[in-house]
Amino acid sequence: MKLQQLRYLVEVARCGLNVSEAAEVLYTSQPGISKQIKLLEDELGVVVFERSGKRLTGITEPGKRILEIAGRVLQEVGNIKRVGQEYAGGETGSLVIATTHTQARYALPAVVKRFVERHPDVRLSMHQGNPTQIAEWTIKGEADIAIATEALDQYPQLIMLPCYQWGHSVIAPEGHPILAEKSITLATLARWPLITYDPAFSGRSRINHAFERAQLTPNIVLAAIDADVIKTYVGLGLGLGIIASMAFDPARDQGLQAINVEHLFGSNTTRIGLRRGTYLRRFEYDFIELFASHLTKRAVDMAMAGSGANDEYQL
Numbered sequence: 001m002k003l004q005q006l007r008y009l010v011e012v013a014r015c016g017l018n019v020s021e022a023a024e025v026l027y028t029s030q031p032g033i034s035k036q037i038k039l040l041e042d043e044l045g046v047v048v049f050e051r052s053g054k055r056l057t058g059i060t061e062p063g064k065r066i067l068e069i070a071g072r073v074l075q076e077v078g079n080i081k082r083v084g085q086e087y088a089g090g091e092t093g094s095l096v097i098a099t100t101h102t103q104a105r106y107a108l109p110a111v112v113k114r115f116v117e118r119h120p121d122v123r124l125s126m127h128q129g130n131p132t133q134i135a136e137w138t139i140k141g142e143a144d145i146a147i148a149t150e151a152l153d154q155y156p157q158l159i160m161l162p163c164y165q166w167g168h169s170v171i172a173p174e175g176h177p178i179l180a181e182k183s184i185t186l187a188t189l190a191r192w193p194l195i196t197y198d199p200a201f202s203g204r205s206r207i208n209h210a211f212e213r214a215q216l217t218p219n220i221v222l223a224a225i226d227a228d229v230i231k232t233y234v235g236l237g238l239g240l241g242i243i244a245s246m247a248f249d250p251a252r253d254q255g256l257q258a259i260n261v262e263h264l265f266g267s268n269t270t271r272i273g274l275r276r277g278t279y280l281r282r283f284e285y286d287f288i289e290l291f292a293s294h295l296t297k298r299a300v301d302m303a304m305a306g307s308g309a310n311d312e313y314q315l
Contacts, residue, residue, distance in 0.1 A: 005040040006070040008033045017056040079279035086281045094123040098134040098143035106246045111290045130200040146273035158273040163292035167262025171241035186214045193221040193239035203268035
């Protein structure tokens with residue numbers, strides 16, 4: 001039995017039994033993967049993948065158990081490498097943060113600046129995507145830390161660490177009639193064209209649910225993944241914007257005004273997601289605490305030690 005054979009098994013399963021796709025991910029050939037999987041099955045004396053001709057069609061019952069164990073073995077091999085890198089390399093290495101545009105643009109700059117000052121020999125990189133991509137990158141080990149508001153709690157492979165709460169604001173051009181309203185209601189907003197986030201981003205689900213509960217249909221004329229794009233189109237007069245309050249800066253966003261509407265849509269929780277069972281290096285603990293001061297090493301370790309499928313450290 002070879003580790004490479006276990007990698008082939010796990011990657012084929014991740015790719016939905018598409019051997020060609022797995023071969024591309026692993027930079028090898030399809031026949032090579034098929035041969036090694038067959039050799040491993042012969043060695044184990046059980047069939048891992050069901051077949052129809054040369055095509056894989058399913059995973060057998062013993063195959064599910066084998067894949068589960070193989071995943072843990074590969075993760076522990078990765079953890080051994082991380083321990084070696086930490087103790088042999090000291091304060092060197094790489095840290096990959098997967099996050100959304102809103103977090104990268106508004107919540108992370110000061111944290112990244114302080115981290116780089118403290119750890120100049122650590123290569124920090126950032127992958128931006130939607131919350132589903134962010135979670136999957138972290139589960140696959142392509143990112144070390146996930147930071148997002150939506151979707152992370154839907155993945156039992158991740159430990160959830162709540163970081164901070166935030167609300168939404170309505171953005172309007174100066175002189176817009178809504179700015180004269182004494183109080184903003186959902187019915188008020190429903191009368192205007194609205195520009196807000198794509199459904200996968202930045203608390204959009206709370207916006208949708210609020211209108212649904214009020215039995216109102218918002219006139220959303222444009223959805224974007226980027227608050228700066230939303231503000232641009234608000235400035236052009238295409239509608240009112242609904243964005244994360246952190247994304248509005250009066251000094252930078254001249255010509256626009258913001259009205260806090262957290263009372264309409266509630267608060268949202270930004271979370272850090274860590275792959276369950278991962279060995280964390282010292283500088284990873286440091287990054288987490290820089291982003292959320294209450295997430296000390298002790299707090300993170302307690303969360304990582306939890307055994308439930310949906311464990312979440314509480315604010």
